[in-house]
Amino acid sequence: MIRTLHILLFLLVSLACRAQTFDTLAIYFALDSDRPIVNRTTEYTNYEQSVPGMLNVVRLEAHCDTTGSMEYNDDLAQRRMDAVLKLMANDRWDVSGAVKKIYSERKAGEDQNYSHDIYRRVDVYIKIQPPTNAQLLAMKLNAFAADTAQITQIDLTILFHGGTTIMMTESIPEAKALKDFMLAHPEIHADIHGHVCCGDNYPLSLGRAKLITEFLMKQGVVAKRLTYQGHSNYQPKVWPETTDEERKQNRRVTVDFKKVR
Structure with missing residues (x-):
């Protein structure tokens, strides 16, 4: 499975x-x-x-x-x-x-x-019509929920304004799709990881992960189901990051989902 x-x-x-x-x-x-x-x-x-x-x-x-x-x-x-x-x-x-x-x-x-x-x-x-980022995330999450796998890691495509923890407006539907899934599946816990590009910046990576965590909590997801951490630029998705697209891929939030019965 x-x-x-x-x-x-x-x-x-x-x-x-x-x-x-x-x-x-x-x-x-x-x-x-x-x-x-x-x-x-x-x-x-x-x-x-x-x-x-x-x-x-x-x-x-x-x-x-x-x-x-x-x-x-x-x-x-x-x-x-x-x-x-x-x-x-x-x-x-x-x-x-x-x-x-x-x-x-x-x-x-x-x-x-x-x-x-x-x-x-x-x-x-x-x-x-190709799915939106929010639809694609919902499809991935629902596939995980229906499968016998107990853990999975998914890259979000949530974007932030440069050098800040402020989520861009275009990423709100994806954040809401994550919220909808977490509310519908109380047996699933999420460990949220923040990453940055372009140099060491642990506070920014931690702040972005914290932002997603606090967003979910404000929407009704129980705090004990959520953890978060930052990784600065120590776990890049692509390396070397020589283009704008490569740097964009490294400015990301990943989530480890785990089923807890």
Whole structure:
């Protein structure tokens, strides 16, 4: 199970590195059926388990094979469309803004490589939006909570104004995601570590770790579940730090999470 957690985190980081993109999800049907074929091996299940807000359905297209009359296939395509909309609504997809198009057998009749089976489907066009830092942190934390691993370390991407312990406004959603997780999982303790770049500055590293700790306490996280410490610049994430990006990576807060039953 620990290996499963590592795989999950790798996939989450990969998602975060993607630019906005589009994908097409095909949901298939048996002959003359308006019942979607969905099980644990189908592609739909993988999307169904994704985080709400990252995926946006922009278009649905319903198809049929050329068996039967046009009138019959128009009705069948509409029933297949309705079945997919109901399925996705039950799984809390937002399809309200999606374009819905009934092609029935029209595209099948134009396809020189036509095959009955592949046209018994509804195509779902999905816009994939990379997760925000707050969403990505929530995904990592929830993966840890669901796994059998007892400890894990996660780098926060919380930013501070240069040379201060003042959190930048853009980092507040990530701090809130950390708070939400800690409140939802009272069995988990957090040891918060502050780091700096560009030279020895233990007070600043300690102050940043303390800031996150005090933020969590003010939001209702019990103090006995939290510890903090500073490491100055003695544990850099990247070395040597010769670019602005490398220095930015070293100005960080890491958290060791531990399950305490």
